Amino acid sequence: MLKKISSLPFQGTPEQEAQLKEVIAKHKDDPGAVMPVLQEAQDIYGYLPLEVQQMIAEGLNVPVDEVYGVATFYSQFALSPKGKYNISVCLGTACYVKGSGDVLNRLSSELGIEAEECTMDGKFSLTACRCIGACGLAPVMTVNDDVYGRLVADDVPSILAKYKEA
């Protein structure tokens, strides 16, 4: 699936930059350093915006498109930040036939974002994921570590309300 590129402004801190520089220095002379550096960079920033990929390219002395090519090839890398609450909707076969598509659409319209995007306030992000192994509860979604099962689209507003207040 094509990755969504975040349009939110980059909000990296000097501390994060210092951490990233350390990671780059650690891997600088390793062959194939782009992968591990991207992984650790994502741990630091939560996602891989242009500014971060550019720093990695400069630091490892590789073209920025090489970094971007790897970042867009592997599904583990995100180009859009995760919110304080990351909502994952299972689109695995069992959930999908039980109507998880409707749940995802409802979340999308309630939050005003598409899948793989994050709200402007950084509170919610939306992910469409594959089977999480809870088919007995289909359709299923998770909000961070909380699991919600046997959902219908109309359950969405009350669930969101809990986190909006939190």
Place this chain on the structure above:
Amino acid sequence: MEMLNIKINGKDYTVEKNTTILEACHQFGIKIPTLCYLKDINEIGACRMCLCEVKGARSLVAACVYPIDREGTEIFTNTPQIRENRKTTLELLLSNHDKKCLSCPRSDNCELQQLCLEYGVDETKFAGAETHYEEDHSTLHLVRNNNKCILCRRCVAACKEQFVGVIGANNRGFDTEIGCAFNKKLGDVSCVSCGQCTVVCPTGALVENDNTAEVFKALADPTKHVVVHTAPSIRATLGECFGMPIGTLVTGKMVTALRMLGFDKVFDTNFGADLTIMEEGTEFIQRVKEGGTLPMITSCSPGWVKFCEHYYPDLLPHLSTCKSPQQMQGAMIKSYYAEKAGIDPHDIVVVSVMPCVAKKFEITRDDQGRDGMQDNDISITTRELAKMIKTAGIQFTALEDSDFDPVMAIGSGAGTIFGATGGVMEAALRTVADVLTGEDLKQIDYNEVRGTDGIKEATYEVAGMNVKVAVASGLKNAAVILDKIRAGEADYQFVEIMCCPGGCVNGGGQPIQPGHVRNFVDLKALRAKALYQDDLGLPYRKSHDNPEIKAIYEEYLGEPGSHKAHELLHTSYVARKKNFV
């Protein structure tokens, strides 16, 4: 050297161990089809066109990367299974290709089209999902049309080889697309506009920005005085577009064809090259005598200049302030020639024929031109000129020779060799040595800076002074020299850098030779050879001996490096951002 006895299609052959199947077959007169393979720079076995059978192997193997390492290896290149496989590969490629061959600029010179013809494909075999991409027209020099892209990654390899690397394969699977990071357009990244991607693209996915319509329009306008000038290397490459052997010198036919196209004057950019040497040589001597920034680096190659601006902006003071020959020629046409001919320069349209797509960008730079006029109005490539000649129905190979027009008809041999790596250095040395010694030196061949090596170094004794020079072509090689200069480890006085590997003869605007030619023929060397032959046969071989050059300084410019020369023939540079601009 270990030799192996092998069989290809049942016949016995002997090859050196670890020769690839592709190379071995080439040696024995068998062409294996390839799409992704580019010798030394893209050996990835990705396109699967070169599949061959090796007896005992589990599946078909990619000939381009399969080394023959066993005695008695039996290879098959043309079985029904292989033909069927290759045909299916082509049909799958076509399933997501726009197939608009009739209007494609590469029709007739497309490697995909040629193979489809050879294998008799059915272009409707796999009708399925098709991706539709917007064309990228964001730059002045080229157009990317990913609807024709077959993901061979040759352009990616060429760009990376140039140390630019602004394009790559992004996303995954069916979504894979060649482009810039973060979906930026080419105009929004630090592309240096060398166009090496356009000469390696097997299809019409990457083509020069075609300016021929503007030229035809100017030629049809009776109020315009349309002047053309042709770069040194065009005479050594244009013939290829008309089926002539690589390295055929076609100067006289080219001039005739240009006249037949309707240009009012046909000038030789070799004159501009000679002028560049006068100015650059003088600047070099001044820098040495007055303690200016050394080493001085040549500035003829607009792709190189843009590379320096993006990637080594701290080294810009090393660049000669001289405009390129194209720009000097244009400036002289709109001043000296205009005055002599009594024509308002605003009524003159200057068209340059260049081996280069970066020249399309150079003519628009705001540090060039004057009085709101560009020095050159339209810059076209060798390929575009060939297209115009074909459109006009001119039978190029049958043409008689004719000569360039005065007052810019004469170019010295020094000007001609500008088209090959090392040529500008040699041309400059020929003049600098004469100026410093005050003699007419007879030994004017500087063989150490000739040849297609990426980096060449030499030290010459000139008038009792040791001049250490370096010559680099291809930006990967340039970067080696630049890093040395940046680190303060270089003791050169004079450096020549050409953006494209081998210099202008291998420029981004030159005729496109398919992979099966490029991979086995040294294009750069063959084309350069024609230029060095031209140099040997010319009446003047030093820029300062060119009588038209002498005349222009006497009548118009005064001394090299004069105030007027600076106004017309020198320029400045600007630091640019790297990656995203």
